[in-house]
Amino acid sequence: MSLNFEIERFLLERGALKVGFATLETLSGGPPSADLEYILPEARSAISFALPLDREKIRAFLGKESHSAHERDNFEVNIRSSRLAKALAIWLEEKGFASKRVISNNIYRTEVEGWQLSMPPDLSHRYVAVRSGVGSFGWSGNVGIKGLGCTIILGTTVTEAELEPTDPVPEEESFCDRCKLCVAACPSGMFDAEEDTSVTLGGVTFAFSNRSSYTGCQFVCGGFTGLHKSGKWSTWSPGRYRLPDDEKELMDVFMRAVANYTKWPERTDGTGGYVNMALSDTSLRLTCANCQLICWGDKAATRENYRLLTKSGCVLQRENGDIDVLPSRDAARAFEKLTPEHKSLYE
Numbered sequence: 001m002s003l004n005f006e007i008e009r010f011l012l013e014r015g016a017l018k019v020g021f022a023t024l025e026t027l028s029g030g031p032p033s034a035d036l037e038y039i040l041p042e043a044r045s046a047i048s049f050a051l052p053l054d055r056e057k058i059r060a061f062l063g064k065e066s067h068s069a070h071e072r073d074n075f076e077v078n079i080r081s082s083r084l085a086k087a088l089a090i091w092l093e094e095k096g097f098a099s100k101r102v103i104s105n106n107i108y109r110t111e112v113e114g115w116q117l118s119m120p121p122d123l124s125h126r127y128v129a130v131r132s133g134v135g136s137f138g139w140s141g142n143v144g145i146k147g148l149g150c151t152i153i154l155g156t157t158v159t160e161a162e163l164e165p166t167d168p169v170p171e172e173e174s175f176c177d178r179c180k181l182c183v184a185a186c187p188s189g190m191f192d193a194e195e196d197t198s199v200t201l202g203g204v205t206f207a208f209s210n211r212s213s214y215t216g217c218q219f220v221c222g223g224f225t226g227l228h229k230s231g232k233w234s235t236w237s238p239g240r241y242r243l244p245d246d247e248k249e250l251m252d253v254f255m256r257a258v259a260n261y262t263k264w265p266e267r268t269d270g271t272g273g274y275v276n277m278a279l280s281d282t283s284l285r286l287t288c289a290n291c292q293l294i295c296w297g298d299k300a301a302t303r304e305n306y307r308l309l310t311k312s313g314c315v316l317q318r319e320n321g322d323i324d325v326l327p328s329r330d331a332a333r334a335f336e337k338l339t340p341e342h343k344s345l346y347e
């Protein structure tokens with residue numbers, strides 16, 4: 001029985017949806033975050049796998065019925081992914097191969113100047129996943145699987161074992177139909193609807209949408225703001241900042257928003273939150289990820305997710321911390337009636 005087969009069985013028996021294998025060669029020529037030796041100097045291969053998110057909880061999140069149910073599920077699946085990657089590393093070590101798991105999220109190369117803003121990951125789970133055929137890039141740059149879309153969390157283990165690489169997903173097997181609803185669902189306008197960019201890994205080129213500003217995503221994805229520029233819907237964040245196109249102006253507003261965020265009252269709509277190492281003294285909430293969550297790898301289901309999101313209304317936070325979800329006009333009116341001190345914390 002080959003080691004590839006044994007590893008695949010180990011992961012599938014523990015809930016993985018799909019398993020793939022990449023090597024130093026198949027990741028060669030990629031960006032720094034495709035470098036397996038950064039994780040383990042003696043690395044030769046990486047194992048990629050995907051775990052499922054709970055779709056019912058995603059629907060409730062997008063439709064603003066429940067914030068914390070998906071937030072909790074998301075954190076739990078990320079923890080499960082990190083634990084499974086570690087269990088595999090230990091199992092491989094017992095077979096005599098030096099191995100190391102990669103934490104599922106929120107680990108950055110802190111030696112890179114300005115890492116708090118650029119957030120360079122220690123290893124890109126996405127690159128290993130697309131090169132090994134666990135999933136493919138959608139237009140958003142999220143990784144997905146046919147029939148599941150992007151409702152997955154990736155995991156990776158790096159090892160010195162020499163494994164047989166697996167092939168990328170063929171173009172015709174991609175889950176992405178270029179519907180571009182991920183572009184429409186992004187309040188920060190991060191994705192270009194027409195222009196693409198690409199990454200080349202081991203001689204294979206993968207394309208996805210060109211990005212505008214990463215600061216915009218950090219602004220929204222960090223939970224500091226959430227109102228879509230149409231004013232008609234928001235993420236789960238009560239922030240209502242206008243995001244300037246100019247990067248310098250955007251950074252100024254972002255810094256002000258981060259300072260204001262620390263003065264927001266504690267939310268009363270369920271406990272949750274996480275600490276991002278780039279802002280380690282602040283608890284952040286998962287309020288967006290729309291680009292990932294709406295994409296279910298099925299045209300009708302993705303369209304329905306987009307409908308739910310854009311009809312879900314806007315979030316408003318009261319002075320006592322209560323979170324109200326209101327139709328957009330009511331939210332705008334209620335926001336104007338807040339005390340000037342409280343209002344100034346959100347715009």
Ligand code: SF4
Pocket residue numbers: 138139140141149175176177178179180181182183294295296297302
């Ligand atoms: S939302 Fe549409 S365009 Fe975007 S990644 Fe999913 S299928 Fe592709």
Ligand code: SF4
Pocket residue numbers: 185186187188189190216217218220221288289290291292
């Ligand atoms: S997480 Fe939200 S803000 Fe960030 S790119 Fe996705 S949709 Fe846009």
